[in-house]
Amino acid sequence: DARVTQTPRHKVTEMGQEVTMRCQPILGHNTVFWYRQTMMQGLELLAYFRNRAPLDDSGMPKDRFSAEMPDATLATLKIQPSEPRDSAVYFCASGPPPTGHTGELFFGEGSRLTVL
Amino acid sequence: AQSVAQPEDQVNVAEGNPLTVKCTYSVSGNPYLFWYVQYPNRGLQFLLKYITGDNLVKGSYGFEAEFNKSQTSFHLKKPSALVSDSALYFCAVSPSGNRDDKIIFGKGTRLHILP
Numbered sequence: 001d002a003r004v005t006q007t008p009r010h011k012v013t014e015m016g017q018e019v020t021m022r023c024q025p026i027l028g029h030n031t032v033f034w035y036r037q038t039m040m041q042g043l044e045l046l047a048y049f050r051n052r053a054p055l056d057d058s059g060m061p062k063d064r065f066s067a068e069m070p071d072a073t074l075a076t077l078k079i080q081p082s083e084p085r086d087s088a089v090y091f092c093a094s095g096p097p098p099t100g101h102t103g104e105l106f107f108g109e110g111s112r113l114t115v116l
Numbered sequence: 117a118q119s120v121a122q123p124e125d126q127v128n129v130a131e132g133n134p135l136t137v138k139c140t141y142s143v144s145g146n147p148y149l150f151w152y153v154q155y156p157n158r159g160l161q162f163l164l165k166y167i168t169g170d171n172l173v174k175g176s177y178g179f180e181a182e183f184n185k186s187q188t189s190f191h192l193k194k195p196s197a198l199v200s201d202s203a204l205y206f207c208a209v210s211p212s213g214n215r216d217d218k219i220i221f222g223k224g225t226r227l228h229i230l231p
Contacts, residue, residue: 004159033219035221041223042206042221042222042223042224043160043206043221043222043223043224045218045219045220045221048218055218056218091159091160093159093160102165103148103150103162103165103167103208103210103219104150104162104165105152105160105162105219106162107159107160107161108159109157109158109159110157110158110159
């Protein structure tokens with residue numbers, strides 16, 4: 001049963017610490033998305049990749065967030081330094097090409113981040 | 117700017133009654149439209165999509181959605197609600213011809229089905 005795997009599922013950290021979230025997309029999927037979910041803002045698109053190349057990261061605070069795909073089986077989202085306002089659930093989703101036409105994204109279970 | 121609006125934060129429906137969850141969009145061209153559902157502490161799951169053709173599309177769990185181009189709407193519907201339908205529902209859009217595959221989500225509507 002193919003699925004998107006995210007780690008960690010839960011993370012509590014203190015303000016100023018570095019946080020790294022990891023995502024393993026479904027094998028064969030060539031688009032990977034990072035979304036952030038909060039009560040106030042809903043589901044925000046942070047960044048996405050196609051064939052490992054970043055296509056759009058305009059939704060991401062550049063001074064502290066970075067997203068990469070070191071290889072086709074791993075996507076990372078890093079926050080350094082973390083702040084309390086970063087507390088949210090971060091979702092990774094992957095999709096087979098061309099995602100905009102099929103529309104079916106496969107979401108991971110999310111990483112719940114709490115920054116104290 | 118491309119956007120998706122879900123005007124209701126919450127919808128309450130009695131079990132057995134029909135339900136509607138509203139969605140409107142603002143994009144240029146002819147968009148592709150989707151609905152996703154999220155259960156507590158889970159990721160989103162794909163429900164259905166509209167690409168082209170018949171304005172009424174059917175999806176998982178008995179849900180359907182009606183595309184209305186003149187009203188730029190894509191409302192989610194079900195003829196008879198179940199308590200198990202209680203969840204958070206997201207409308208999403210991908211602009212037609214957008215080869216970058218960006219998918220934008222609405223803020224979500226919480227659906228409560230009352231027994």
